[in-house]
Amino acid sequence: MFLTGLAALAVVPTLPTAARDLDGVSLYPLVAGCFVAASLLGGVLGGHWADRVGPQRPLAAGMALAVVTLLVSGASTSIWQLAAGRFLDGLAGGMVAVSINTAIGQAYPDRLRPRALALMSACWIVPSLTGPPLAGLVAEWWSWRAVFFGLAALTVLPALMVVAVLCGPSWAATPAPSNHRPPRPALMVATAVSLGAALGQYGVSGWDIHHLLFAAGGSALLVAFASRLLPAGTWRAARGLPATVLLCGLGSGVFFTLEAYVPLLLVTDRGAPPLMIGLAFTGAAVAWAGSSWVQGRLLEHCPRHRLVVAGALVQAAAVLVAVTGTIPATPAYTAAPAMVIAAIGMGIYAPSLTVLSLTHSPPGRQGYASSAMQTAQNLGQTTVLGVSSALFNACLGAGSTDAVSYGAAFGLLLAPCILAALLAARARSA
CATH class of the missing domain: 1.20.5 (Single alpha-helices involved in coiled-coils or other helix-helix interfaces)
Structure with missing residues (x-):
């Protein structure tokens, strides 16, 4: 998870430079979207693969593919090859994330799962502090290709070790029983x-x-x-796993839309320096890990659906801060804390939903639940960000000012926050 986080956070700042050098700036949205789309596919395939033969093989395959995709991206001669590399990266990332969640569900008792998930979140702290600035320096002083090749060199030996250990005879596969095995x-x-x-x-x-x-x-x-x-009944928030999956999509969509548009607001409308953007991203990563640790250690006995309500309300507060930051009379950096506040909410919200999804899963079906959560997360990102982007562009097309357009895009996010708070009780465990 540490290596996955380092690669994910380090390459993102280099992508605009790579797109410019490859004469593909107009296709940059496709390059950025390929990762999210492929993560969805990787989560689905990895989850069902884990249910059939255990999480070891999809985890090993994801680690090996992670090295391949860095090499493909670093050697890009066209924007389409870079897009293909980002697609492979998302495929590997989805398989690794779902496999790890499935392994936690199979290996840990209920009382230890929140702590294990908090540890996975903590693995992103160091990458969030060091990855983006180091990658920026390498890209500026040397080449953006060196970022990809350097990450591949750093990842290849641990990946080989993981593959060798997981494919060894000491790791027995734990497939789903035949009467519970989901259709492929x-x-x-x-x-x-x-x-x-x-x-x-x-x-x-x-x-x-x-x-x-x-x-x-x-x-x-x-x-x-x-x-x-997705589980039957997801769109109507049926009690149990369907409602849990829907809540995952709502919360993820709100957070990642804020993560996309708050930096854009600060740079294009408020004139914030790049250092401020970097500090906001770093603060958000640390806040997510810190609140995840709190829910795993200090709030482990609190009912999970109540923590989901708390996380959704904290995200709503972040949305209000972002809306306030669009007002021209406010200080230029007013919207920056919105990313940190939203991350606090997600640190409580996301692990609680993961615990609930594993609780609602029958024995041998943790992989299916994990893949459904991954699918909902990616669909939530695509849908909420897409609707907010459409509203933003519609406001601009109608002649509205940038401040009004940003305010409308942010204000729309209050709807999924409130909906998540209202539906959280439908995800409660018995």
Whole structure:
């Protein structure tokens, strides 16, 4: 998880430079969206693979693929190769994340799962402090390719060790019992959902007929196929796992939309320096890990659905801070704390939902629950960010000022926060 976090946080600051050098700035939204779309596909495939043969093999495959994708991206000669590398990276990341959650569900008793999940969140602290600034220095002083190749060199030996250990005879597979084994999802379904997410990410990057057609095509694929990858009753928040999965999508969509638009507001409208953006990202990562530690250590006996309500309300407070930061009369950096506050909410919100999802999962079905949560997380990012982006571009197209457009995009996020708080009781465990 440490290596996954380091790679994820280090390469993101270099992507704009890479797109510029490869003459592909116009396709940058596709490069950014490929990772999210492929994470969805990787989570689905990794989860069902883990249920069939145990989490060891998909975890080993994800670690090996993580090295390959860094090499593919570093050697890019075109923007399309870079997009392919980011797609492979998302595929590997989705498989690793779901496999780790499945392993925690199988290896740890209920009382220790919150602590194990908090430890996974803590693995992102050092990467969040060191990854982006080091990558920026390397890209500025040397080359953006050196970032990818350096990460590959750093990852290859630990990845080989993990693969060797997990494939050894001492690790017995723990597949699902035959009477609980879920039907293997058609590859076409997972691929269609992943493609729909990618098309949606690209479509919302513009406000013309060309982009609208892509957005419409992506939305059609998601509507047609996404429900097949989620538990029955997810859209109506049926009690138990379906409601838990829906809540995961709502919270993730709010947080990552704030993470996308708050820096954009600070840079384009408030004139904030890059250092402020870096501090906001670092503060958010530390805040997420800190609040995750609190929920795992100090609040471990509190009912999980109540922690979900608390996390959703904290996110709502972050949205209000972001809206306040769009007002021209406020100080330039007013919106920056919104990322940190939202991260505090997610540090309470996300692990609590993961614990609830594992609690609602029958024996041998933790992989299915983990993949459903991963799918909901990625769909939430795509949907909430897409709707907010569409509203933002519509306001700009109607002649509104930047402040009004940002305020509308942020204000929309209050709806999923309030909805999550109201629906949290439907995810409570028996």
